[in-house]
Amino acid sequence: MDINRRTVIRSATGAAALAAFGVAEGSAGSAAFAGTSSSSSSSSTSSAYSLEFDSTAWSYDSTNDVYYQIGKMYVANPAATDYENLSIYVPGAYLKATANSDGTTYTATVDRKGTVGDYSARTAPIVIPVSTPGYAAQKPATSYSYSSVSQYLKAGLIYVWPGLRGRDSSTSTRSDAAPWGVTDLKAAVRFLRYNRSVLPGSTDDVVLFGMSGGGAQDTVAGASGDSPLFYPYLRSIGAAMEDAKGRPLSDAVAGVMAWCPITSLHEANLSYEWNMGQFASTGTRASGTWTSGYSTDLAKAWPKYLNRLGLRDEKGRHLKLTESSSGVYLAGTYYDYLIEVITTSLNHFLADTTFPYTVTTQGGPPGSGSTGSSTTYKTVADYIAHLNTDSTWVTYDSTANTAKVSGLEGFVKSQKTASKPVGAFDGYSRGQTENNVLGMGLNDPSHFAPLTRNVIKANQTKYATYSDWDTAYNSSAYDSDFARKDSVGKDMAWRLDAYNPLYFLSPAFAGYRRSQVAPHWRIRTGIMQGDTASTTEINVLLALQNYGIRNVDFATVWAQGHTQAERTGDSTTNFISWVKSVTKS
Template identity: 85%
Template sequence: MDVNRRTVIRSATAVAAVAAFPVAEGSAGTAFAATSSSSGSSSGSSGTSSAYSLEFDATAWSYDATNDVYYQIGKVYVANPAATDYENLSIYVPGAYLTATANSDGTTYTAKLNRKGTAGRYTGGTAPIVIPVNTPGYAHQGPATSYSYSAVSQYLDAGLIYVWPGLRGRDSSTSTRSDAAPWGVTDLKAAVRYLRYNRSVLPGSTDDIVLFGMSGGGAQDTVAGTSGDSPLYHPYLRTIGAAMEDAHGRPLSDAVAGVMAWCPITNLEEANLSYEWNMGQFASTGTRASGTWTSAYSTDLAKAWPAYVNRLGLRDEHGRRLELTGSADGVHLAGSYYDHLIGVITTSLNDFLSDNTFPYTITTMGGPPGSGQTGTSTTYETVDDYIAYLNTATTWVSYDATSNTATVSGLEGFVNSQKNANKPVGAFDGYSRGQTENGVFAMGLNAPAHFAPLSRDVVKANETKYATYADWDSAYGAAAYDSDFAQKDSVGKDMAWRGEAYNPLYFLSPAFAGYRRSKVARHWRIRTGIMQGDTANTTEINLQLALRNYGVRDVDFATVWAQAHTMAERTGDSTTNFISWVESIAGR
């Protein structure tokens, strides 16, 4: 039976929360109870045959004697994969965690788990398992095809177990491909379930699985981290033959312990609105130029954002409800939510002043990869020089040299100086289906689709006005959204189902029917570059607030000044900081 997924924001009908599915850490076995489709198909038809075994072959380890690493590459992690060239994983293990004997072939080893073997701070029974999610723009993650120690050395040197799964994405080109989301996160969940299914023969703690990724990868590990064991994913998992139960019939879990997200491009349901409120309302060129229908659309999206964010019921660390209110200038640039946002920006700037000494060189990013555009570097001799630069166009930062602290007076000055809108109106769900995220919700290769009901509602409410502009096209109207929303994917689910499955707030906020219907990761580390024009400041802020409001105690959050869309860190490098963070949360 389908789960009632209608959101409170779009309907007054609330759906009662149910308990999350239980977690069972079973041993590997011969039973596989999940109903799945026939081999190579991504259709929703059911069957009992399995093309691949879910049993991990402990007789097929390879060994890097120089670095004392056991590894296996190309392990298919579902019984009925839609695409074996994506749905396989590699696992890399410090040698101390296994006791092995050479096989007669002279190249492979049969290994048993050595729970007492030590590497770094861990043993073969306690080592955390880290999983990269490298899916920029929600693209696929290619699996490893050969062994490279350098790619995993820092993690293994620290005693971690590194699991690298291939994942399908919006650009996956398989003969069976008929739709995109939520297959990327579905594959990720299936890989996690595979590890738990084979817990008795694999080293490491499946209670300490940690995901890490940036941009679209940060988004997908965020979705996976908030949607643990969500019933929204079960039809998709069963279709590919994911491990749903252990050998004793106990449910397996795809919930994870921790998530490291750099610049996650997420919360796509709201993203068009937040982008225009946060940034677009201060722009006046391109699609926001006066006299264009898209300029009017930008304003209307910005006006729709306050009503949405107010109904989320977000609260700060003091329990104060965060809301936007009207303002004399701009669109709702007042209220407790606005004050909280300015506080985050101010904290980011003061962290920067505290972390760094002057003279200081700031390098701005160039164009996208492959564009040939390089960044530019500017050196500021003193803090006063830097503050003067920030206030070039208008004064929005004041500075107290005695305490080395700055105060930010408002959003407009910050955006015009540091965070320009670099995406067109309809930054995520494009009015002509031309944005990357339209491909994330495509119904097939080269078949992008609308996915955001909040944007559709703005278009519907203002379509008559937009039609008076010379550049309006009726193809941009609400009917196009409605047509896309009505389509069913290969598992028989509509766009509402798919959109909710990819919306972290659906699982975190009481404004949505998915609230308390999943198992949310208990440890979070979120880092974002404050200068990025890729998404609004509110994206990560709402995620952090929603996690805290949900009851997640460990949310390590920072918005990093003077950095853009990158693996932003206040100090140090991202890999070292991530490994240190994993060490701090292991076993907790």
């Protein structure tokens, strides 16, 4: 069954089936793919900027042998010139250059014989950072700094840093936010391919890397290569849709490195409450509040969504949730799989860690005077006893140095407590960060999640009996937001699909196999983070594997939170090593 598209209306159960999964009739539907062509040019008949790369404008760092350019516009008709430009940093061995008469710039051509390590000027991978926490904007470079790119260049990589619009960027013409961040990222990739004949590096080996909202946006970009959902947005800014000979250009990428990707926003309210919220009883989950009931209702709705995805593990086992004697759907093959992931994470930690082991807790906010505290565990047994302080949820085999996690509740209460209020992503008062990500403008947040709207609609009469309920939270607020059109005439359903990686990876959605999915993925997350459910990155992993992507390097890292989590070593070195392992030399 197609969870989010108009085809559900055409099924035997009609509009009732659609309502069950949170979609209003009139969403983008399969019409999203009608009348689109990858060879279509920008709809604009005039261009403010040339898409041609200027090979006479290179600057040179002679100390470190680096050629670079800063501030090159990568679209012909930018909506925000202060964001839609990029910088490129190239090892000196990849170019042949002569000084210009101005004494400061160089004219350069590709040196086909130039090499750095295992790479040549034609085979060097191109890495692109996506540093957009909370889906914020990524500011482009305005000056040169070797230290920020040195590790990549020394490894023979080419580093491209594009500015990207986000939820906190504004322009004189802005009337919406997403999907502009990923649109700009795709436009930058297309610019590189448009100019591939004059630039060093392999545009077949473009690899994205980012964390949190950046990990989310590079995940979306990696799953949605050449998706027609983005064409209207790309055309509106004059992105390179064809090369100089009229051949279609691609925005698909070779690889994605995602740390803690905060993604799959369409269902994130539900999974958060199922994974963590159902085990909390304070704040918005305290007894006597309408949001305590809302939390339970969201948690109950998530298994229905999850079971329709049809996910399977590496052995082909169908993963689903079933009702349990206690808690909300804490049984079934999907539940067992989640416990296996948690157990594996803990055992990796035990294998990687030398005891005594010291845990340092984070202090309070700046100015609070709190500096945190440290606790040292002399042995593994001491640490396991610490984990079991409130309940016994871990058993330990000292002979094999392995542990077994018995259930989700003990793990969550000990290691992964809810840090966000109920309605963690699409807030009932539009107060969450993501309400601005899918807002219609700066300081104009919007509801965006039909699955959340359906929970509200089904239960708002019950919620109204609580003293803290406000009629402004009614489902009608969601309906009005969903109906609004953005600056290219698309509604919320279209925009939400564009920012949902599962839309492109899962057969439950109409975008399945209508994009070019990156063949190489590396996903890392800190298992302790309260920023999103563990199911978020697990479902991306499973969807990629079910899609047929063979190269997915996944780990959720014990004792780490919302950070560039790594089992061992540092994130930059590990990322570069991974790029070298999956790209051609």
